[in-house]
Amino acid sequence: MAELPSSSVTHQKLRDHGLQPSKARVTIYEWLMKNPVHPTVEVIYNALRPQLPSLSRTTVYNVLHAFVERGLADKVHSEDLELRYDGNISQHAHFKCTQCGELRDLMDIPDSVSIEVGLPNGFEPHTTAVTLWGFCARCAKKKRKRVRSASVV
Ligand SMILES: [Zn+2]
Numbered sequence: 001m002a003e004l005p006s007s008s009v010t011h012q013k014l015r016d017h018g019l020q021p022s023k024a025r026v027t028i029y030e031w032l033m034k035n036p037v038h039p040t041v042e043v044i045y046n047a048l049r050p051q052l053p054s055l056s057r058t059t060v061y062n063v064l065h066a067f068v069e070r071g072l073a074d075k076v077h078s079e080d081l082e083l084r085y086d087g088n089i090s091q092h093a094h095f096k097c098t099q100c101g102e103l104r105d106l107m108d109i110p111d112s113v114s115i116e117v118g119l120p121n122g123f124e125p126h127t128t129a130v131t132l133w134g135f136c137a138r139c140a141k142k143k144r145k146r147v148r149s150a151s152v153v
Pocket residue numbers: 097098099100101102135136137138139140
């Protein structure tokens with residue numbers, strides 16, 4: 001049996017979430033699935049402009065907003081002002097490199113986290129975000145090198 005082309009899977013997925021599979025929605029959703037980089041509107045706009053010349057930043061924003069509303073994507077909750085989007089809708093932790101800006105997925109956050117952080121009785125959380133900030137392996141290595149070469153001189 002021939003496998004369905006991925007775009008019909010995407011069409012179905014969008015329909016299942018109450019969205020007409022417009023070209024922009026299909027292209028953006030598939031790009032988001034293939035590139036788990038937690039992109040901003042700007043990143044997606046720049047990546048897809050060559051294949052969708054009529055694409056505007058507003059369209060990208062509106063499409064992502066609809067994905068979030070329909071549960072197809074999540075906004076990344078961090079203290080940064082830049083708004084980044086996540087195609088991984090499970091509740092997972094992130095590592096943010098403060099040097100290069102890479103935002104990497106870590107493991108899913110266990111339900112027990114609200115008990116472990118001492119949530120008082122009667123409180124009802126609806127969103128959990130866990131982010132670790134620091135240097136990714138690449139940046140940490142560069143930093144060590146800089147420190148070493150500085151101490152040689
Ligand atoms: Zn880095």
